[in-house]
Amino acid sequence: MALTADKVPTRARRCLDSVRGAPGRLASRAGGSPAGRLRDRLATWLLACLALCACLLLGSVGLTVAWESWPVVTEIGLAPFLLGTTWMPVDFGTGTSFGILNFVLATMAVSALGLALSFCVAAGCALFLSCGARPSVRTTLTSLIDLLAGVPSVVFGFVGLVVVVKAFITLGHPSGQCVLAAAAVLAVMLLPYTTSALAETMDAVGAQCLRASATLGVGRWHAAYAIVLPCALRRMGPSLMMAFGRAMGETMAVMMVVGNANLAPRLLGKAETIASLITLEMGTAQAGSLHMSALFGAGFTLMAIVFVVDALALAVERRAARRTAASDSLWLWGRAGAGLVRAWAAVAAALAAGCVLFLFGYVFVQGAPVMSWDFVTQAPAGTVLGTEGGIAPAIWGSLWFVGTALVIAAPLALACALVTVFWLDGTRAGRAVGHLMAVAAGAPSIVCGLFAYAAIVRGMGLGRSVLAGGAALAIMILPFIEVRAEKALRDVPRDLLQSGLALGCSRVHVLRTLVVPACTGEVVSAVALGGLYALGATAPLVFCGGVAFAPAPAGVLQPAMALPLHLYLMLAQGTTVPQVYATAFVLMALVLVCNLAVSGFAAGRRRRWLRR
Amino acid sequence: MHRPAATPLARLLGLFCCALCAVTLMGCNAQKAPDTQAPETQAEQTGDFKSSVMFCGSTSLYPIISSLAGSFTDEYVTWDKANAELPDKDISIYVAPGGSGVGVSALEDGTCDFGMLARDLKDEEKQALGDYKVYEVAKDALTVSVNAQNPITLDDLSTDTIAQIFSGELSTWNQVDPSLPAEPIQVFIRDLSGGAYEVFQKTVMGDKTVTDTATQSASMTELATNIANNPWAIGYAGFGAYNKANADGQVLRALKVDGVEPTEQTIVSGEYKIQRPVMFVGKGDPTPAQQAFIDYVFSQTGKEVVEQNGYIPSFTPAE
Numbered sequence: 001m002a003l004t005a006d007k008v009p010t011r012a013r014r015c016l017d018s019v020r021g022a023p024g025r026l027a028s029r030a031g032g033s034p035a036g037r038l039r040d041r042l043a044t045w046l047l048a049c050l051a052l053c054a055c056l057l058l059g060s061v062g063l064t065v066a067w068e069s070w071p072v073v074t075e076i077g078l079a080p081f082l083l084g085t086t087w088m089p090v091d092f093g094t095g096t097s098f099g100i101l102n103f104v105l106a107t108m109a110v111s112a113l114g115l116a117l118s119f120c121v122a123a124g125c126a127l128f129l130s131c132g133a134r135p136s137v138r139t140t141l142t143s144l145i146d147l148l149a150g151v152p153s154v155v156f157g158f159v160g161l162v163v164v165v166k167a168f169i170t171l172g173h174p175s176g177q178c179v180l181a182a183a184a185v186l187a188v189m190l191l192p193y194t195t196s197a198l199a200e201t202m203d204a205v206g207a208q209c210l211r212a213s214a215t216l217g218v219g220r221w222h223a224a225y226a227i228v229l230p231c232a233l234r235r236m237g238p239s240l241m242m243a244f245g246r247a248m249g250e251t252m253a254v255m256m257v258v259g260n261a262n263l264a265p266r267l268l269g270k271a272e273t274i275a276s277l278i279t280l281e282m283g284t285a286q287a288g289s290l291h292m293s294a295l296f297g298a299g300f301t302l303m304a305i306v307f308v309v310d311a312l313a314l315a316v317e318r319r320a321a322r323r324t325a326a327s328d329s330l331w332l333w334g335r336a337g338a339g340l341v342r343a344w345a346a347v348a349a350a351l352a353a354g355c356v357l358f359l360f361g362y363v364f365v366q367g368a369p370v371m372s373w374d375f376v377t378q379a380p381a382g383t384v385l386g387t388e389g390g391i392a393p394a395i396w397g398s399l400w401f402v403g404t405a406l407v408i409a410a411p412l413a414l415a416c417a418l419v420t421v422f423w424l425d426g427t428r429a430g431r432a433v434g435h436l437m438a439v440a441a442g443a444p445s446i447v448c449g450l451f452a453y454a455a456i457v458r459g460m461g462l463g464r465s466v467l468a469g470g471a472a473l474a475i476m477i478l479p480f481i482e483v484r485a486e487k488a489l490r491d492v493p494r495d496l497l498q499s500g501l502a503l504g505c506s507r508v509h510v511l512r513t514l515v516v517p518a519c520t521g522e523v524v525s526a527v528a529l530g531g532l533y534a535l536g537a538t539a540p541l542v543f544c545g546g547v548a549f550a551p552a553p554a555g556v557l558q559p560a561m562a563l564p565l566h567l568y569l570m571l572a573q574g575t576t577v578p579q580v581y582a583t584a585f586v587l588m589a590l591v592l593v594c595n596l597a598v599s600g601f602a603a604g605r606r607r608r609w610l611r612r
Numbered sequence: 613m614h615r616p617a618a619t620p621l622a623r624l625l626g627l628f629c630c631a632l633c634a635v636t637l638m639g640c641n642a643q644k645a646p647d648t649q650a651p652e653t654q655a656e657q658t659g660d661f662k663s664s665v666m667f668c669g670s671t672s673l674y675p676i677i678s679s680l681a682g683s684f685t686d687e688y689v690t691w692d693k694a695n696a697e698l699p700d701k702d703i704s705i706y707v708a709p710g711g712s713g714v715g716v717s718a719l720e721d722g723t724c725d726f727g728m729l730a731r732d733l734k735d736e737e738k739q740a741l742g743d744y745k746v747y748e749v750a751k752d753a754l755t756v757s758v759n760a761q762n763p764i765t766l767d768d769l770s771t772d773t774i775a776q777i778f779s780g781e782l783s784t785w786n787q788v789d790p791s792l793p794a795e796p797i798q799v800f801i802r803d804l805s806g807g808a809y810e811v812f813q814k815t816v817m818g819d820k821t822v823t824d825t826a827t828q829s830a831s832m833t834e835l836a837t838n839i840a841n842n843p844w845a846i847g848y849a850g851f852g853a854y855n856k857a858n859a860d861g862q863v864l865r866a867l868k869v870d871g872v873e874p875t876e877q878t879i880v881s882g883e884y885k886i887q888r889p890v891m892f893v894g895k896g897d898p899t900p901a902q903q904a905f906i907d908y909v910f911s912q913t914g915k916e917v918v919e920q921n922g923y924i925p926s927f928t929p930a931e
Binding site: 177259284458549573 | 664666671674675679681682685704705706707709710714717723796810819824825826827828830831833834838841842844845916
């Protein structure tokens, strides 16, 4: 529920209230006491410093990847690398060749197909949420679908393996693993992003047109079909392209389901995406070898494609913003069309809700028999590791990793969001930062792990540790938190800031006393969701600090186990599948509890803010 | 006309650029000094006792080492109980997977104490390591396995036929055995970071390369599971993974290679060709703490764990 201007109490009164409380603060106006001005200036510089650090950190990841992949240009040549189809990085007597065309095509094919499938369901679902649902139904369904955003990608891969791949095998496919299966899993993972983006677009169009059409006596669903849907479809390009970037960077879930074979992508054939290539082969590449440079080159190609797609999205968005809504209505097939769309919306919403309920229900039902208090409090044991004992060190390890990641990422991301929204809004620097965040969000998470390995594990000599793993996770979640925090800050009415500034208070003072308290709930939920995202990440930890066996961590300089990594390794074991379900159960339970806590907190803060 | 003052951000950027230049200049001077900040993982400490041991590498060996690490920690808790000369510090043993390739590179980098491998060390790796010690724990063979539901009547394949199947020259089952239907052969292999890939390439494939349509699996047990899930699959499941998969009823069937069946006797004697050592490698001499754990690995407990994980121990316990 957006914080609209008419719900906020008198702006001037609020600002005066905050200033009245401490007499010394009145002096912090321009021209007031030097101590107050110095404090505000220090605060501004601190924010700017942190924001700059955030951008430099992300930029240095990109630069490191570019630097490490330079040998590709000098020793392999760009054309053979980008257009070749043979990939034989290790010389078994038949020479080496590095051609990534199949991988690039496979990545784009899986992402595009996944996005298309997701869009089909998301459009109907968003229409239902925006035009057809009562507010209570809407909030429930939205929270339900948002739960999907917190589920770890390893769990998606695991459920995809046991459900989707098995379904393909029973339907006659030889191995079950194919591009279509991967696209189906990816579509479910992208649902929350596509649905929310489309719902927002539809809300914006609806706010413009639905009231007018109701006045003219047009039925709700007729208006939805004839006006909202066509307008939204024409404006969905940018948000879809952002989701495309996210899809391209997806590693674990796709890797477990796509088959991993160097073939040109076909619908029912196996393929290998760039992210899976890097994850599977980084372990064998010797540091400084051409193989390693080729893998970095593949990662850089991926980031370049995301950059281009994002730039296209921005250009399209700017062109679309100049068009008026009036020219976009459509009345194809008349009433029958409206009825079909209504049915499609209901089916899509039911399908989306069904996916979420099935995912959670399946894992809980399968994992419940193995779950016990001992499972959560003991270390893994047994002559075949994991068949006895529990996952306690993994739970503690995950908490340490997430804590370290949040301590590093949250201040950087929040400072970056504050500076972008309140100092750089509308400037080229602000747009550049937005671009940087979009590209960073699309980078495969394993690239963050590689950077942390090079910088902390080897560079600083700290070895595999929670700090290195936490740093890798921090780089991964920084754009995630920043984008959400930016959105929360932009939703705060501009009048608040402007009335405060008009009264002569410094910008930092207004931010601290008015703007941030207005959106604390959303900002905290952005940080908490970032933490959940870090909780579910596997790929960055493999080289940095995640291990298969360790005692519960006692400091940041030791390696630790992590829940999603433990799940993946247990799955690879093959003999401990019931324990895998139970580990997934614990992960999903954490996701559920955190989401409920965060949305409860956000709702509580909003109620308190509005009551004052 | 009054010139607008620079924004804080612009001023900060300028300051930062100056700082960056200064740091770069200082860094250039400092880089002349050799990097002695090598992570201290090996046993050179005279004063510092390292209570942690880090293993890294093969996905075949890490379950065994992890299980032994768990039971070692449970049994002794602190180092002085395992060896009276060691101080009273908590035992921490870390085991990281990643593949044989990761094991060697981590050992070379110095980011682990022992690298676990499921293959022999290559010549260039031996040179890079310098002074190293090999501790061979078990032998593993690569079985050429098909799904138990596959009605193939042949139970013996020659190395040439196997190479042709894995390279894609024989692509349907009826080309291998005329009594079978014309189903495409689903080939399952290990990924490049696994020692198994290299072993198979050297002992079976020779000059041929594995077909592009083969599915890579990240570990042996995943490979075995993949073959068990697919009636027309063939793959080189490890002996350990093969036994583990068949523990609750036969799901995989191993074919003879050149007339030799993969059994414990033929593997230990070397008659079965497609085999590899499973071992861990350390640089220099182990510290007393590391030696305590190594002795535990090569004890009767270790032998039992190796056998229960489906491998063939290549040592006899000390007592």
